[in-house]
Amino acid sequence: MDIYPKSLENLIQQFTRLPGIGQKSATRVALYVLKNQKGLAHDLARSLLEVKEKIKFCQVCFNFSDNDLCSICRDNRRANGVICIVEGPGDQLAIEESGSFNGRYHVLHGVLSPLDGIGPEDLKIGELVGRIEKEDIKEVILATNPTTQGETTASYVVDLLSGIGVNISRIALGVPMGSTLRYMDPATLRHSLKGRVLVSS
């Protein structure tokens, strides 16, 4: 396709490297950027370079941070003694937005995936053991995703931490709010029934 000038084609190609952006969206976005008169191209370019320069891992929980410690690890109003383990920063954000957790986090930056050659040494798993002793952790909440790989990773963490004397819990897997049982997959319904909660006796 040689319809657009080379630098524009190049920008379109760069946009298709982003997740969820195909050829059509990339073209639309690139044309939009080109037409924009409000400095969008420069602002976005500057942000891209700045983020790569400034952002590093929090030394404690491995979330992204522009300091040695992230804002949550620095926050002394948060409860100590409980760590929530998530796969990535996006999962951590989702939990924060739910406003239902006030403890600390540990970001693994991935899941175990033997087929893709991703083992424990590729994740921030080893560092977890040290934290539990050092921070006197009483409970570890496994909040990896309910996928095959997320479950495998959760199981691995359970094995790793058993014997250390810490409570390990898994977030409830079940039917999401606002959904319809009729359209729910069997595995979810199985988890939902198995994990039922007594409401009166």
Next chain:
Amino acid sequence: MDIYPKSLENLIQQFTRLPGIGQKSATRVALYVLKNQKGLAHDLARSLLEVKEKIKFCQVCFNFSDNDLCSICRDNRRANGVICIVEGPGDQLAIEESGSFNGRYHVLHGVLSPLDGIGPEDLKIGELVGRIEKEDIKEVILATNPTTQGETTASYVVDLLSGIGVNISRIALGVPMGSTLRYMDPATLRHSLKGRVLVSS
């Protein structure tokens, strides 16, 4: 929301300025860029700056180009004498991809929209008249979109060019391939019936 470091929040905000990218997509894209080890951030930043620096309007058809003349206006294998008028570069690309047109283009860069204060002087409409004489154009194909504004713009061009002695045609409006009449809107069906083509007599 102060969960992410400032430079990351800033990148997310920049991404939300792009069309079709909301807060959630922007977050996903920004985190992806941050994790990417293959120079995505730098490549994208460079492309953004380069495109703004290099791309200008073709002096003849006003399509985006990195030269004074775009690749289509430079191409002497293309038919002279027929101009296809489109609203923007994206429309021109769609027609090129259909492979059904071998003439020249004229890109208006917008549509008439009195409510938004967009008049003929804001579009590349005036330049059209000069081209018709200079390039000895026999036919003008109106390929603005079948929206209220696109139709208004097409009508305006018809008025503007009547009397110059050039054939003016409008692309066929009708039922798209692969669609179902049952789910088609009345206006499209009306156009489709009105524009019916005799196949045998």
